[in-house]
Amino acid sequence: MDVLYFAWVRERIGRPKDQIQTNATTVMELVEELRAREVRYEAAFADISALRVAVDQELTEFDAPLKDAREVAFFPPMTGG
Amino acid sequence: MDIRVQSAPFDLGHEANQFAARQTSMGAIVTFTGVVRDVAGGLDTMMIEHYPGMTEAALSQIARDATDRFALGDVLIIHRHGPLKPDDLIMMVATAAPHRASAFAAADFLMDYLKSRAPFWKKELTQDGADWVTAKDADEDALKRW
Numbered sequence: 001m002d003v004l005y006f007a008w009v010r011e012r013i014g015r016p017k018d019q020i021q022t023n024a025t026t027v028m029e030l031v032e033e034l035r036a037r038e039v040r041y042e043a044a045f046a047d048i049s050a051l052r053v054a055v056d057q058e059l060t061e062f063d064a065p066l067k068d069a070r071e072v073a074f075f076p077p078m079t080g081g
Numbered sequence: 082m083d084i085r086v087q088s089a090p091f092d093l094g095h096e097a098n099q100f101a102a103r104q105t106s107m108g109a110i111v112t113f114t115g116v117v118r119d120v121a122g123g124l125d126t127m128m129i130e131h132y133p134g135m136t137e138a139a140l141s142q143i144a145r146d147a148t149d150r151f152a153l154g155d156v157l158i159i160h161r162h163g164p165l166k167p168d169d170l171i172m173m174v175a176t177a178a179p180h181r182a183s184a185f186a187a188a189d190f191l192m193d194y195l196k197s198r199a200p201f202w203k204k205e206l207t208q209d210g211a212d213w214v215t216a217k218d219a220d221e222d223a224l225k226r227w
Contacts, residue, residue: 007130007202008213057135059198073132073200077216080160080201081115081172081192 001066003034005044006075009051012044027053027062030072045074052077082148082156084140086131088163093170100157100175107154107177109184113192115171122207129162129171132200136160143194150227151187153178158191160201193223 003018010016024030031048034041045051048062054073055064066072083100085091097112104110117127144156157175165171174191178184196216203214 004132006132006200007204054132054135054200057132057138059139073135075132075200076202076213077221078197078200079203079214079216080199081196 002071004073085159104177109181111184111188112175114173119167126206127165128204131162151183196220
């Protein structure tokens with residue numbers, strides 16, 4: 001699965017993307033796995049209320065299932081326009 | 082429907098004219114343009130990051146929603162990314178409808194959704210450093226009126 005990071009999430013983790021093997025069944029389980037990786041991941045995911053998530057390029061919630069997901073992206077609230 | 086995500090500048094007059102020229106039986110065309118605003122302390126650069134792939138999909142969905150809701154004849158969205166300078170044009174929308182009320186409302190709707198539902202992130206670079214622009218609660222609240 002590709003895990004993508006944007007804006008300050010990308011900066012805090014220090015990379016735009018990870019390719020990971022995971023058995024996580026929900027976004028939140030994936031977040032727990034990422035938090036356990038390294039301090040910088042723990043810092044980036046410390047407060048998920050400050051984050052948004054997209055699964056296969058569609059906005060969703062942290063309790064969303066990950067079944068067959070190919071791409072998960074984490075980022076702060078969007079500031080378009 | 083015409084959706085473009087690009088780093089290159091666009092010509093507002095040219096785009097508005099082209100959009101108007103391809104309509105038939107539309108009594109109203111509304112355009113809105115977003116411009117890079119200077120900030121206290123002086124903005125050097127505004128960096129706009131986006132999520133390639135999802136950006137185009139999200140903008141297309143927002144445009145389809147607006148078209149259905151306001152019975153539009155046509156929609157144009159152009160949104161830039163990359164480094165921009167104060168007074169550069171960031172983005173534009175154009176809407177075409179039989180009457181002005183729906184053309185105006187649709188442009189307003191598009192802007193509210195573009196602010197909070199299109200995957201763009203702005204970072205302001207000044208001589209004091211670099212800061213990500215934070216989303217405002219008011220922007221999220223604005224969606225509730227639709």
